Amino acid sequence: MKPLACCWLFTLLLVAPQIGTAADQRPNFLFILVDDQSPLDLKLYNPRSTLETPVIDSLAARGMVIDGAYHMGAHVGAVCTPSRHMIMSGRTLWRLPIAPWGEKNCPPNLEQQTLPAVFRRAGYATMRTCKMGNSYEAANRLYEVRRDATKRGPTAESGSHWHAEQVLDYLAERKRSGDARPFLIDFGFSHPHDTRDGTPELLARYGAVNHTDQDHSPSLNPKAPPLPLDYLPAHPFDNTHLDVRDEVAVSGVWRKRDEASIRNEIGRQYACSENIDLQIGRVLSRLEELGELANTYIVYTADHGMSLGRHGLMGKQNLYQHTWRVPFIIAGPGIAAGQRLEGNIYLHDVLPTFCDYAGISPPETNEGLSLRPLLEGQRQTLREVLYGVYSGGGKPGMRAVKRGDWKLIEYESSDRGARETQLFNLQENPDEYLPEHHSPEVRSLTGVQPAARQTNLAGDPRHAGELEMMRAVLLEEMRKWDDPYRFSFQPADELPPVPARAPRQRPRN
Ligand SMILES: [Ca+2]
Numbered sequence: 001m002k003p004l005a006c007c008w009l010f011t012l013l014l015v016a017p018q019i020g021t022a023a024d025q026r027p028n029f030l031f032i033l034v035d036d037q038s039p040l041d042l043k044l045y046n047p048r049s050t051l052e053t054p055v056i057d058s059l060a061a062r063g064m065v066i067d068g069a070y071h072m073g074a075h076v077g078a079v080c081t082p083s084r085h086m087i088m089s090g091r092t093l094w095r096l097p098i099a100p101w102g103e104k105n106c107p108p109n110l111e112q113q114t115l116p117a118v119f120r121r122a123g124y125a126t127m128r129t130c131k132m133g134n135s136y137e138a139a140n141r142l143y144e145v146r147r148d149a150t151k152r153g154p155t156a157e158s159g160s161h162w163h164a165e166q167v168l169d170y171l172a173e174r175k176r177s178g179d180a181r182p183f184l185i186d187f188g189f190s191h192p193h194d195t196r197d198g199t200p201e202l203l204a205r206y207g208a209v210n211h212t213d214q215d216h217s218p219s220l221n222p223k224a225p226p227l228p229l230d231y232l233p234a235h236p237f238d239n240t241h242l243d244v245r246d247e248v249a250v251s252g253v254w255r256k257r258d259e260a261s262i263r264n265e266i267g268r269q270y271a272c273s274e275n276i277d278l279q280i281g282r283v284l285s286r287l288e289e290l291g292e293l294a295n296t297y298i299v300y301t302a303d304h305g306m307s308l309g310r311h312g313l314m315g316k317q318n319l320y321q322h323t324w325r326v327p328f329i330i331a332g333p334g335i336a337a338g339q340r341l342e343g344n345i346y347l348h349d350v351l352p353t354f355c356d357y358a359g360i361s362p363p364e365t366n367e368g369l370s371l372r373p374l375l376e377g378q379r380q381t382l383r384e385v386l387y388g389v390y391s392g393g394g395k396p397g398m399r400a401v402k403r404g405d406w407k408l409i410e411y412e413s414s415d416r417g418a419r420e421t422q423l424f425n426l427q428e429n430p431d432e433y434l435p436e437h438h439s440p441e442v443r444s445l446t447g448v449q450p451a452a453r454q455t456n457l458a459g460d461p462r463h464a465g466e467l468e469m470m471r472a473v474l475l476e477e478m479r480k481w482d483d484p485y486r487f488s489f490q491p492a493d494e495l496p497p498v499p500a501r502a503p504r505q506r507p508r509n
Contacts, residue, residue: 024123026182027333028296029354030287031115033087033186034276035080035131035193036316037302039069039327040228041273050206050225051270055281056300056329063298063331064375066343070325071304072481073389075099077244079316080134083303083347088114088139090351090366093389094482100498105482106365111138113363115184115351120144122360125174125181129166130188143186145170151190154197154210160189160272164279171286182295184354187283191272195251198271205274208267211252217261218252224263225270229446230322230431232312233257237420239318240413241393246315253314259445262309269308297332297357299350311434319388319400319409320432332357335375343374344381387477394418395498396485401474402426408458408470412487419488423458423467 039045042053044060045067072093074082085096095105111117116126116139128143131150140146147166153159167187174183197210207223234257235242248255253265280300287293305323307313316323326347331337349368355361356370373379384403391397394413401408405427411420424432431437435455437448457463475490477483484498 024180024182025295026124026358028182028292029119029184029358030283030296030298031184031186031350031354032280032298032300033084033130033188034273034300034302035188035190036304036306037192037269037273037327038305038308038310038322039067039325040310040322041192041269041306041308042327044329045327048226048229049270052205052274053277055277055284059280059284059298059300059331060329062337063329063335064339064341066328066330066341066345066371066374068325068342068344068381068386069301069328069347070345070386070388071347072387073319073324073391074304074317075389075391077241077246077317077392078134079304079390079392081136084135085139086346086348087303087350088116088136090348090362090368092348092367092481094484095367100484100500101482110365111136111142113365114139114142115186115354116140116142116144118351118355118360118363119184119358122358123181124358125179125183126186127167127170127183128186128188129163130186131190131193149190152193152195152197154199154203159197159199160191160275160279163187163189164282167283168286171283171290171292175290182358187280189276189279191276192269196265196268196272198268199275202271202274203268206267206270208264208271210268211261211264214254217256217258218264220260220263221267224260224267227259227263227446228266228308228310228322229448230310230320230433230437231262231446232310232434232436232442235312236434236436237411238413238416238418239313239411239420240397240416240418241317241390244315244317244393246317247313250314257309257312257314265314266308269306295333297330297335297354300327300329301347301350302326303347311432317390317392319390319398321407321426321430324388324400330371330375336377339375339377341374341380343371344383344386345369345371345374346386349382385473385477387474387481389483391485396483396487399474399478399483399487401470401477403470403473406466406470407432408467408474410471410474410487414488421458421467422456423460423463423470425454425457429454 043049071083097106120126126143127145129147132148151162207221211218304316310322352362352368353371356372369382386402388400394416399410407424409422
């Protein structure tokens with residue numbers, strides 16, 4: 001063959017699978033993203049949970065559950081927004097276009113390097129349904145088919161059923177038109193984010209009501225889920241943003257932290273979460289009928305965790321494990337069934353993972369890592385250290401680092417006078433108990449056992465070495481990820497003042 005013809009053939013071979021021919025055997029991707037769910041809501045992560053999720057459980061049985069899945073955090077109260085930017089772009093927090101130094105730290109037009117843009121260019125059919133707002137609008141517009149609306153009501157038309165209908169309609173249309181391209185479907189839900197208006201049948205199952213009376217607590221229903229073991233009636237100190245919307249204005253709870261209010265709200269959360277499970281089941285059944293399921297990678301996750309009474313908090317604006325972590329389940333071709341590992345992954349690893357399985361080069365702007373070494377049994381973790389941020393209230397706010405069993409959380413806001421350090425050994429104290437969890441009043445409500453006595457170790461001189469080590473890790477991570485702030489106990493690093501961003505952020509996610 002002449003060199004020119006050889007070159008032409010090579011080009012054709014490269015391009016052929018990218019243009020959606022009938023012979024395109026590349027896998028499909030179904031990315032399921034729920035709004036505001038702690039891994040601890042799910043029995044898969046918390047045996048005490050009473051939430052029934054048979055579909056998610058069966059997905060986990062077919063694939064892998066990752067225990068250590070995290071989001072890098074938020075510089076605003078609407079934690080959703082940066083989290084969804086990171087998922088879509090594979091980029092880290094302070095290098096997003098919406099970060100304070102975004103123009104300096106992020107190349108322009110990042111939306112052209114996001115999941116819908118990258119997969120569309122590679123010849124994939126792309127479709128999305130999700131809530132509106134507090135997301136990544138410039139990227140969301142790039143899906144070929146987009147059916148977004150915020151659906152947090154108690155009926156089929158006003159709730160999670162609607163999102164599933166959009167996917168089912170899309171699959172029907174795809175079959176009618178004979179579209180043979182592989183697909184990327186972004187299957188998002190507006191729930192269990194508040195307002196958690198569950199359907200009457202599911203609310204009854206969890207002993208909950210769609211409570212609307214701000215002046216009174218709901219009646220305590222014995223069928224409501226139990227209080228979490230790490231429940232507190234109040235957070236013990238100012239964490240730099242205790243007045244954020246989620247801590248004071250969630251309909252059904254507001255500032256209340258009494259047992260009946262919290263258990264009712266968890267019941268509502270579970271009612272909405274079980275409905276999501278039912279809706280995912282409808283879509284997976286249809287994919288199976290269509291013969292698409294076996295060639296589809298499916299991820300189930302949430303944009304961030306939630307507290308729901310844990311540590312006296314209601315919202316997502318903290319860095320305890322219940323909120324910093326997310327549920328993460330993945331199944332698909334070549335992933336062995338029934339696996340579970342720590343992983344140490346971030347949500348922004350989704351983009352490079354999907355690219356890897358689709359045979360697409362991830363964009364140069366991507367900073368995430370492919371999960372493939374975990375999924376194929378070569379590694380147990382992708383990283384040694386995890387770094388987390390909440391900087392939506394007082395500055396610098398909260399920072400967390402985790403390395404091995406050790407976790408440090410620092411809190412500081414000079415204008416609010418907040419300053420606190422927490423050091424936990426997560427092997428010995430996985431629920432991050434504080435001394436307040438062991439007060440007789442709290443114990444009588446939660447049943448926390450005296451054996452679980454370890455609490456915050458930051459002030460314990462026997463662990464001064466670990467504290468020093470973790471503070472060094474924190475500084476290293478803050479420098480590594482272009483954190484624009486420093487705590488008062490850290491070197492100033494000659495950082496310029498952080499520019500104020502236009503306050504477009506509504507404190508809702
Ligand atoms: Ca959210």
